[in-house]
Amino acid sequence: MPDGAAVCARSIRIRGVVQGVGFRPSVWRVAHANQLAGWVLNEEGGVQIHLEGGEDRINAFVRDLVATAPAASFITAIEVEPAEPGGFREFTIRPSRRDGSPTARISPDLPVCDECLRELFDPRDRRYHYPYINCTNCGPRYTIVRALPYDRPNTTMAGWPMDDPCAAEYHDPANRRFHAQPVACPSCGPCYWLHCGGESLQGDASIQRTARLLAGGSIVAVKGLGGYHLACDATNATAVQALRERKYRKEQPFAVMARDLGTARHLVSLDAAAEALLVSSPRPIVLAPARIHLQAVAPDTTELGVMLPYTPLHHLLFDAGAPDALVMTSANRSSEPIAYTDEDALARLEGIADAFLIGERPIARRVDDSVVRSGGILRRARGYAPGAVAELPASRPILALGADLKNSITLVVGGQAIVSQHIGDLDQYEALQSFEETIRDFTTMYDIRWQDVIVVHDAHPQYASTRHAISLPAASTIAIQHHRAHAASVLAERGEWDRPVLAVVLDGTGYGDDGAIWGGEFLTGSLRHGFERVAHLRSAALAGGDAAARHPVQAAVGFVSQIPGLPDLEAPPFHFPDRYRHAQQILQLGTRTFPTTSMGRLFDTAAALLGFTRSITYEGQAAMWLEHLARGRNEANPYPFPFENGQLDFRPLLSAVIHNRLQGGDPASIARAFHEGLAAGLAEAIRTVCHSARLNTVVLSGGVFQNSLLLRSLQDRLAGTHLEIWTNHSVPPNDGGVSLGQAALAALQQDLFHA
Ligand code: ZN
Numbered sequence: 001m002p003d004g005a006a007v008c009a010r011s012i013r014i015r016g017v018v019q020g021v022g023f024r025p026s027v028w029r030v031a032h033a034n035q036l037a038g039w040v041l042n043e044e045g046g047v048q049i050h051l052e053g054g055e056d057r058i059n060a061f062v063r064d065l066v067a068t069a070p071a072a073s074f075i076t077a078i079e080v081e082p083a084e085p086g087g088f089r090e091f092t093i094r095p096s097r098r099d100g101s102p103t104a105r106i107s108p109d110l111p112v113c114d115e116c117l118r119e120l121f122d123p124r125d126r127r128y129h130y131p132y133i134n135c136t137n138c139g140p141r142y143t144i145v146r147a148l149p150y151d152r153p154n155t156t157m158a159g160w161p162m163d164d165p166c167a168a169e170y171h172d173p174a175n176r177r178f179h180a181q182p183v184a185c186p187s188c189g190p191c192y193w194l195h196c197g198g199e200s201l202q203g204d205a206s207i208q209r210t211a212r213l214l215a216g217g218s219i220v221a222v223k224g225l226g227g228y229h230l231a232c233d234a235t236n237a238t239a240v241q242a243l244r245e246r247k248y249r250k251e252q253p254f255a256v257m258a259r260d261l262g263t264a265r266h267l268v269s270l271d272a273a274a275e276a277l278l279v280s281s282p283r284p285i286v287l288a289p290a291r292i293h294l295q296a297v298a299p300d301t302t303e304l305g306v307m308l309p310y311t312p313l314h315h316l317l318f319d320a321g322a323p324d325a326l327v328m329t330s331a332n333r334s335s336e337p338i339a340y341t342d343e344d345a346l347a348r349l350e351g352i353a354d355a356f357l358i359g360e361r362p363i364a365r366r367v368d369d370s371v372v373r374s375g376g377i378l379r380r381a382r383g384y385a386p387g388a389v390a391e392l393p394a395s396r397p398i399l400a401l402g403a404d405l406k407n408s409i410t411l412v413v414g415g416q417a418i419v420s421q422h423i424g425d426l427d428q429y430e431a432l433q434s435f436e437e438t439i440r441d442f443t444t445m446y447d448i449r450w451q452d453v454i455v456v457h458d459a460h461p462q463y464a465s466t467r468h469a470i471s472l473p474a475a476s477t478i479a480i481q482h483h484r485a486h487a488a489s490v491l492a493e494r495g496e497w498d499r500p501v502l503a504v505v506l507d508g509t510g511y512g513d514d515g516a517i518w519g520g521e522f523l524t525g526s527l528r529h530g531f532e533r534v535a536h537l538r539s540a541a542l543a544g545g546d547a548a549a550r551h552p553v554q555a556a557v558g559f560v561s562q563i564p565g566l567p568d569l570e571a572p573p574f575h576f577p578d579r580y581r582h583a584q585q586i587l588q589l590g591t592r593t594f595p596t597t598s599m600g601r602l603f604d605t606a607a608a609l610l611g612f613t614r615s616i617t618y619e620g621q622a623a624m625w626l627e628h629l630a631r632g633r634n635e636a637n638p639y640p641f642p643f644e645n646g647q648l649d650f651r652p653l654l655s656a657v658i659h660n661r662l663q664g665g666d667p668a669s670i671a672r673a674f675h676e677g678l679a680a681g682l683a684e685a686i687r688t689v690c691h692s693a694r695l696n697t698v699v700l701s702g703g704v705f706q707n708s709l710l711l712r713s714l715q716d717r718l719a720g721t722h723l724e725i726w727t728n729h730s731v732p733p734n735d736g737g738v739s740l741g742q743a744a745l746a747a748l749q750q751d752l753f754h755a
């Protein structure tokens with residue numbers, strides 16, 4: 001403490017992403033640089049600082065702290081208040097305090113940083129080739145946190161006490177591992193083992209052997225940050241095919257991990273935005289147009305999902321000679337969630353993996369790789385979760401449970417909407433378990449008391465998420481209609497609580513107000529006042545209800561039955577299989593048949609008419625197939641898709657598809673004209689509704705808008721108008737974004753619900 005200057009004391013509270021990102025060390029350094037005394041500690045609301053010294057130096061401290069905040073941190077609020085001087089002589093980091101309810105945000109997992117990479121490959125460094133190297137700027141966070149505040153005993157590293165050299169770094173404020181909770185080294189920390197046949201190898205040897213196995217065409221289960229991956233050589237079609245057969249994953253594309261950016265550029269064409277995403281901190285899987293066609297890796301699509309190495313282990317594997325492009329897919333069977341405990345991986349992957357590369361550090365929770373495309377996020381998981389995506393005005397905690405497909409949950413606490421990682425499809429037992437775990441996780445981590453919580457769920461009475469919501473001991477439970485939640489997700493991201501909009505929500509399925517299956521919906525309203533359905537796709541009968549979503553010809557029956565002069569679709573060129581006739585019978589009897597306005601099923605119908613007559617093996621497959629078919633042509637005259645009396649009429653559109661196909665038209669051109677017709681019809685309907693309702697903002701959401709061909713065409717057609725077009729950015733347009741929308745509507749309309 002310098003003499004002379006008048007001593008004043010201040011208490012400073014900082015909120016945001018300030019735990020687990022090297023924030024306290026940075027506070028310590030700035031305090032020292034400004035010759036201030038006092039202390040800093042992690043508290044549940046964020047970081048608290050006590051400063052004593054000259055007023056100018058305290059002001060300089062706040063300025064410097066903001067300017068030099070760690071890259072992974074994100075400050076949302078700084079409160080400075082006068083405090084009682086305590087006569088401190090130095091500045092220290094104090095143990096964490098726990099009182100009240102924690103609202104500090106947990107940092108998402110971070111990729112290994114350049115400095116750690118340099119040490120990893122420096123033979124003189126004591127962490128040479130150590131796969132768990134990390135520092136305050138990099139490494140695991142969310143996947144090792146068991147409770148808040150973020151301190152070592154509350155992480156999965158609790159079982160490895162630091163040795164003296166690690167402890168010295170941990171306690172040295174000048175060291176970049178100062179208070180890095182997962183810090184470890186080969187002598188005190190966890191290590192990796194390879195189990196291959198009856199043999200076990202440890203450490204470097206396990207990694208060298210894994211690389212050789214991969215190069216030789218084997219399939220290896222590799223423990224990562226949020227779960228196990230199944231890895232094999234992406235250019236070895238036999239290995240990839242074996243992986244498909246063993247994993248029961250027939251056609252869904254696999255993601256590829258490229259050794260480096262150069263390899264990624266060789267695999268896919270990357271624009272500047274896609275390249276920025278590829279190297280961004282979440283290190284997501286980036287979908288981009290393929291430059292090399294790997295038939296076994298990504299059948300029937302012109303895109304390929306590519307990511308870069310993000311853990312030290314990945315870098316070690318490539319360095320040890322693993323193939324330049326590795327299939328790296330979530331370790332599971334079919335669409336089950338990723339395996340993340342060792343026992344689970346060994347049990348579930350038996351017969352799939354030839355060998356297991358097992359890391360000793362436990363994973364606190366399963367977190368899949370995230371999937372993005374330039375312009376939007378498709379699966380929000382590792383690297384993004386559990387980041388807050390929006391601020392919402394909620395006086396009590398809100399827990400929104402999402403939809404049953406591509407489930408995610410959202411917790412609103414302290415005015416922040418925290419969206420969970422992608423959980424999966426709740427008809428899978430493992431996903432349902434994961435769903436319940438995530439709810440427990442969020443409520444324990446943030447100390448939520450059930451008697452305070454408003455639980456929000458989908459309006460579908462049969463959804464597993466709905467049944468679970470009702471079983472919870474919450475203060476109150478409210479249902480939000482599916483498509484309203486989609487619309488709300490876009491507005492919540494932007495913090496637009498009052499703006500009146502037209503929301504066009506197009507997806508596969510959602511329970512409507514009238515019990516019908518909705519999915520081609522025009523809604524007007526705002527977050528604050530709710531949404532009203534003003535127009536929709538013309539209704540068709542859906543034979544077999546939601547089950548029809550797996551069989552495009554079954555979905556088609558009710559749509560094509562409305563086409564005058566329908567030809568025999570079992571005959572050439574359509575070749576519809578028997579399922580079509582069975583579905584016709586279901587339709588005639590009217591059993592298990594529901595009216596639908598689903599745009600997803602209209603896509604299925606068009607796909608079936610153009611040759612996709614088999615069953616799908618993953619959600620959205622037929623629509624993706626149709627989109628990629630259409631990409632084979634640069635333009636086409638749009639088929640008619642008229643908007644009359646609040647309905648978009650699919651009959652002229654499908655008539656044109658059938659007619660042109662009968663005349664021997666080229667399927668790619670027909671698919672393109674179908675897309676252009678949809679876009680033109682939607683644009684016309686949007687203009688009409690906006691004009692009569694005096695709206696100038698349009699929200700687009702729902703899984704159909706993952707179709708970038710349709711989205712771009714629609715945006716182009718509206719570009720010349722005064723209309724502003726808003727889409728999702730922080731959460732997916734698919735059902736992964738539903739929980740955020742549910743939370744937002746519940747937050748803004750609490751008064752209505754409690755009236
Ligand atoms: Zn690092």
Ligand code: FE
Binds near residue numbers: 482486507508510703
């Ligand atoms: Fe949906």
